[in-house]
Amino acid sequence: MHRLKSLLAAMPSSLRFVLALLALSFLAGVASVTVLYRQDAAQARTSAEVMTGGSAKAGQEAIGRYNCGACHQIPGIASAVGRVGPPLNGIAVRAEIAGVLANDPANMIRWLRAPQHVVPGNGMPDQGVSDRDARDIAAYLYTLKK
Template sequence: MPAELRFVYGMTALATLAGVLSVAGIYYQDSAQARTHAEAMTGGSVPAGKAAIGRYNCGACHRIPGIGAATGVAGPALNGVATRSFIAGMLPNNPANLQQWIQQPQHVMPGNAMPDQGVQPRDARDIAAYLYTLRR
């Protein structure tokens, strides 16, 4: 193979690698910014929220991105919940309302399908923080 062709192939491979690394860096930066913003909005912890989602078994009813066992179909999928206008079709989507909904869905809307799970206030803040990272 001529040296010029090896050079072109080498530069193409290098450019491809640079592109992949650039996209990965942007994704990581977006994730970090989403986490920081969600934690500031809610006063919760994203990692603790992810753990609480598992403890309260939210994935039995909901599909939740990033939670491996969360494959339920009884409730709505929670991808993109951070960008939705309303929670449960009626509450404006803000941290206080999301936390109230997580803690007391039957108080907010009696008779709806989501059961009260006895979610503690700290866990509700953490779960809300995790959910607010879900923009897609």
Template sequence: MRTIGALLLAGGLCAAATACADKANAPRALAQADDGQGLALIERHGCAACHAIPGVRWPKGRTGGDLAGVGARPMIAGRLPNQPAVMTAFVRDAPALLPDTGMPPMPLTDAEARDVAAYLYTLDDE
């Protein structure tokens, strides 16, 4: 019991600290998501026009930065905690979270955004 309590406490602290990658929660929070479908959506929606993305051969855009390793970074766009729900919201409508961002809103449903986020969490090493 004491171990479980310590884990819950650690989880709470992790959620409170903005610079904490919450990878431990990723599979559970995105349980219904399909990362293979996410890659297909990423290709169809042209994310690679602005981003180099492992798994997408072409194009390799540069305006948005390389997404290699994005799943393991502590922050999204340097300013948001890298947690599954935040990533899902960000890929769908980044300006709703960061009004001054250069990342445009993308025409994804919430379920599609979850699939996209699931794929991004497979990109967990540089």
């Protein structure tokens, strides 16, 4: 730190001014990216909640209660590191659910509630997910666009 101070003291004031402007520009850029990221996440959450009639935050909690992470990797869920089922990153922008259903909220909720009814014998067990929990889980999953 002492070396930096002596280096700055030896610089002409015009160069220190340019460096200060450069540092401020960098910080403003970081702040802008952060704001855009948070706005995008909030918009994705709102859109997902409107589509499903659920709560993304409650969906995160339900994913934990149903232990979905034992089989799936799920972004934003610390304990979701399973490798049995497919990873769920980007599930919101996939064309299909389980390779047979169009990826829309009604089908997502249907799949979450009774996967064995939709595709008998598939690897995802029926967990007895309630309609409310399915809507909440679907809301969370529809925030996963990447």
